[in-house]
Every structure is written in C-alpha cells, then in structure tokens.
Amino acid sequence: MFVLCMENTDNNFESSSDTRNRLLYAAEKLFCQRGFEGTSVRDITAEAGCNIAAVNYYFGSKEKLYEELFHMRLSEKIQGHMKTIEQVCARPDATLEDLLRELVRPTMESALRGDTWSRVVRFLVREALHHRFGRDKIAEELIDKFFERLAAAFRQLLPGLEKRAAWRAVLTFESLVMHPILFFEMYDLVLPGFTVKEITEQIVRVGAAGLRSCLKGTAE
Amino acid sequence: MFVLCMENTDNNFESSSDTRNRLLYAAEKLFCQRGFEGTSVRDITAEAGCNIAAVNYYFGSKEKLYEELFHMRLSEKIQGHMKTIEQVCARPDATLEDLLRELVRPTMESALRGDTWSRVVRFLVREALHHRFGRDKIAEELIDKFFERLAAAFRQLLPGLEKRAAWRAVLTFESLVMHPILFFEMYDLVLPGFTVKEITEQIVRVGAAGLRSCLKGTAE
DNA sequence: GTCTATAGCCAGATAGAC
DNA sequence: GTCTATCTGGCTATAGAC
Numbered sequence: 001m002f003v004l005c006m007e008n009t010d011n012n013f014e015s016s017s018d019t020r021n022r023l024l025y026a027a028e029k030l031f032c033q034r035g036f037e038g039t040s041v042r043d044i045t046a047e048a049g050c051n052i053a054a055v056n057y058y059f060g061s062k063e064k065l066y067e068e069l070f071h072m073r074l075s076e077k078i079q080g081h082m083k084t085i086e087q088v089c090a091r092p093d094a095t096l097e098d099l100l101r102e103l104v105r106p107t108m109e110s111a112l113r114g115d116t117w118s119r120v121v122r123f124l125v126r127e128a129l130h131h132r133f134g135r136d137k138i139a140e141e142l143i144d145k146f147f148e149r150l151a152a153a154f155r156q157l158l159p160g161l162e163k164r165a166a167w168r169a170v171l172t173f174e175s176l177v178m179h180p181i182l183f184f185e186m187y188d189l190v191l192p193g194f195t196v197k198e199i200t201e202q203i204v205r206v207g208a209a210g211l212r213s214c215l216k217g218t219a220e
Numbered sequence: 221m222f223v224l225c226m227e228n229t230d231n232n233f234e235s236s237s238d239t240r241n242r243l244l245y246a247a248e249k250l251f252c253q254r255g256f257e258g259t260s261v262r263d264i265t266a267e268a269g270c271n272i273a274a275v276n277y278y279f280g281s282k283e284k285l286y287e288e289l290f291h292m293r294l295s296e297k298i299q300g301h302m303k304t305i306e307q308v309c310a311r312p313d314a315t316l317e318d319l320l321r322e323l324v325r326p327t328m329e330s331a332l333r334g335d336t337w338s339r340v341v342r343f344l345v346r347e348a349l350h351h352r353f354g355r356d357k358i359a360e361e362l363i364d365k366f367f368e369r370l371a372a373a374f375r376q377l378l379p380g381l382e383k384r385a386a387w388r389a390v391l392t393f394e395s396l397v398m399h400p401i402l403f404f405e406m407y408d409l410v411l412p413g414f415t416v417k418e419i420t421e422q423i424v425r426v427g428a429a430g431l432r433s434c435l436k437g438t439a440e
Numbered sequence: 441g442t443c444t445a446t447a448g449c450c451a452g453a454t455a456g457a458c
Numbered sequence: 459g460t461c462t463a464t465c466t467g468g469c470t471a472t473a474g475a476c
Contacts, residue, residue: 179395
C-alpha cells in the first residue's frame with residue numbers, strides 16, 4: 001500500500017483497479033485545491049472520467065475516500081523523510097546543513113511542480129486548520145514518530161542540544177519548510193523569478209543558523 | 221471601519237447595528253474553524269442568534285460577508301504591525317531582536333487565547349490554500365505595503381543586508397510567526413506545558429540568528 | 441429590521457439495469 | 459464493474475407578512 005520513494009513520480013497509486021487509481025488521483029488534486037467541503041463527489045468523478053456512483057462503490061463514502069488518501073500520503077511523506085534521515089545520519093562526516101538540504105530539496109522541487117509532496121503538505125495544513133490532529137490516532141502516531149527521529153538527528157548533528165530545545169527546533173524547521181508551499185503565489189509576487197535553489201539555500205542557511213542558536217539556552 | 225489597536229479586545233466591530241456585529245463575529249469564528257464552504261449561512265445565523273435572512277439583508281450574500289470580513293481583518297492586522305515597526309524603528313537603540321519580539325508577542329498571546337489575531341492568520345492561510353492571492357487587488361496591495369516596510373526595517377537594523385536578501389528574510393520571518401498559530405494543537409502535543417514566553421523567545425532567537433545569516437550572501 | 445415560508449438548486453448516497 | 463435514475467436532504471437567496 002505504501003510507496004517508499006515518490007520523488008519525480010506523481011500518479012503512483014497501487015490499487016488493483018484503474019478506476020480506483022484515477023479516483024484517488026482526481027480526489028487528491030481537488031481536495032488540495034478546494035478542500036473537502038469545497039469538492040463534490042461529482043467534481044471528483046468528472047475529473048477522473050468515470051461515473052458518479054464509483055466513489056461509493058470503491059470507498060463507501062466521500063469521507064472514507066478522504067481518510068484513505070490522507071493516511072496514505074502522510075505515511076509516504078513520513079517514510080520518505082525517515083529514509084533520508086537514516087541515510088544522512090549514517091555518514092560520519094554529515095553536517096546539519098546536509099540533513100536540512102536533503103529534507104528540503106525534494107519538497108521544494110515538488111512545490112514548483114505542484115505535485116504530490118506539496119499536496120501532502122496542503123493536506124496536513126488543512127487537517128490542522130480543522131483541528132483534526134489529536135483525534136486521529138494513526139496520524140498522531142506517525143507524526144510523533146517522525147518528530148522523535150528528527151529531534152534525535154538534530155541532537156546527533158548538534159552535540160549539546162537539549163531535549164526540549166530539539167523539539168522546539170523540529171517545529172521551527174517544519175515551519176520554514178512548509179511556508180513556501182503554502183504561500184507559493186506570494187513568493188512569486190515578492191521574489192519574482194525565484195528558483196528552487198534560492199529558496200532551498202535560504203531555508204538551509206536560516207534553518208542551520210536558527211538551530212545553532214538553540215544551543216545557547218533559553219535565556220534571551 | 222478599521223480599528224487600529226486591537227490587542228486584548230475581541231468583538232470590536234464598529235457597525236451601526238448590533239445584529240450586524242454579531243453576524244460578523246459569528247461568521248469570523250465559523251469561517252476560520254470550518255472554512256467558507258464548510259460554513260452555512262444557517263450556522264452563522266444560529267451562532268449569532270438571529271434569523272437566516274439577516275445575512276442577505278446586511279451583506280447581500282454569504283460571499284460578500286466573507287470578503288468584507290477578510291479585508292477588514294487584514295487591514296487591522298497590517299495597520300497594527302505597521303504601527304509597531306514605526307515605534308521600534310524610531311528608537312535609536314533598537315535592535316533586531318526588539319523588532320521581532322514586538323511583532324511576535326501580540327500574535328502569540330492571541331494564539332493562546334484563540335482570539336482575533338490568530339483568526340486573521342487562519343483567514344490568510346485559507347486564502348493562500350485557495351489560490352486567491354494575486355486575484356484580490358486590495359489584499360495584494362496591503363500585503364505588499366507591509367512587506368516593503370518590514371524589509372526596510374530589516375535593512376535599517378541589519379546594515380549591509382541586500383535588497384533581495386531582505387525580501388527573503390521577510391518571507392522567512394513570516395513563516396516562523398504563523399506556524400504556532402496553525403499548529404497550536406501540535407505544540408501542545410510536542411511541548412506540553414509550553415508558554416507564550418517560551419515560543420516567543422524561540423522565534424525571536426531563531427529569527428534573529430536566521431536573519432543575521434542572510435548577511436553572508438547566497439553562496440552555500 | 442426581523443421574521444416565516446418557500447423557491448430552486450445541488451449535494452451524497454443508493455437501487456437496480458446491463 | 460459501470461452505468462442511469464432517483465431519493466432525500468441541506469443549501470443560498472428571496473418574497474412578503476408583521
């Protein structure tokens with residue numbers, strides 16, 4: 001069910017049925033653009049080029065389709081990030097900048113293409129705005145696991161980083177990564193002609209400096 | 221129409237009618253929680269304790285109510301921030317940390333209370349997710365003005381900061397400020413017992429270190 | 441200004457033909 | 459598996475009584 005590596009791919013669902021795959025793909029596109037309530041089953045089936053009844057046939061309801069999509073994409077995103085962390089942290093000469101860059105780059109490239117990874121982020125933010133975190137046990141555990149691994153990686157690459165400071169660092173870093181995806185239009189307005197490299201290096205530079213400043217303790 | 225200082229106040233609308241005010245307040249609360257499509261006129265009038273027809277009587281349509289609310293709150297937020305920047309930059313001994321702290325603190329306090337400022341941010345994020353930026357000229361001009369002023373302030377407090385680097389710094393800083401409001405529930409999960417001071421100082425520290433790192437140029 | 445009643449529409453879900 | 463047809467209900471907006 002879960003696809004480990006999804007860079008440079010897009011419509012990579014593994015369902016048994018073609019129609020089912022097209023429904024998942026169409027639903028993801030529309031949910032991320034217009035939200036759950038803003039998307040009708042009719043919109044989804046039209047985009048997928050199949051009949052209105054198909055959503056209920058394959059998923060039972062519009063809501064179950066959404067949930068399956070959300071858990072699937074969240075798992076993919078987190079498993080991809082986990083793999084990246086393992087790979088970078090296994091290198092004896094790895095720096096904090098290396099880790100940040102490897103985590104940020106695929107996300108930024110995806111944001112420019114508007115494909116899967118950026119959709120997953122939009123999914124997550126929509127969920128957060130709807131206050132669904134903390135109620136969904138599957139999502140909560142996945143995010144918790146990932147944050148714990150990332151905090152450990154930060155402490156490995158930044159010796160002396162306290163435990164609570166590492167957790168703050170995780171949240172801070174995530175905010176830097178998400179922002180360009182959410183405010184893509186604004187970036188284009190303010191930084192006309194910006195490139196993936198410019199944004200990626202900005203996040204790596206600011207993230208590394210910011211994270212290093214967390215070593216100094218909480219005193220202002 | 222626009223209220224300049226809204227700290228520690230909440231239901232501070234200035235319409236002529238009481239019912240109109242209650243509608244604005246109820247609509248803001250529900251739109252921010254469930255989004256435009258997820259909120260019905262029935263929900264709003266029920267929350268405001270008045271009749272279904274009131275929305276159309278006072279605003280013409282559900283959509284016009286939303287737009288009025290959005291422009292009003294965006295103006296308030298930006299005018300408040302502009303005032304803060306003027307005040308801090310007028311002080312001859314002002315530091316970068318001073319400015320960041322003054323910009324961040326009211327937002328964080330508001331996030332904890334869940335009142336107006338945090339709602340404005342949720343509004344903005346929803347708008348961004350719906351790709352409405354770039355179409356709404358009023359919002360675009362307001363944001364542009366604010367970003368320009370903030371970039372100038374950064375260049376004043378960080379001598380040597382290049383123009384484009386200042387624009388990147390503005391976007392980076394905004395991402396740090398917005399995050400705790402969007403992922404409030406996650407903060408509670410990851411940093412149990414966190415305080416406004418802890419988060420504020422984290423953002424000020426990381427923001428200042430990150431912004432200073434922008435002085436070094438774009439070379440990695 | 442505030443209400444009730446309702447028009448007109450579109451939503452999600454399902455029954456049943458093929 | 460895929461389709462058409464349809465049920466049921468909620469939605470926005472409005473007409474018109476008070």
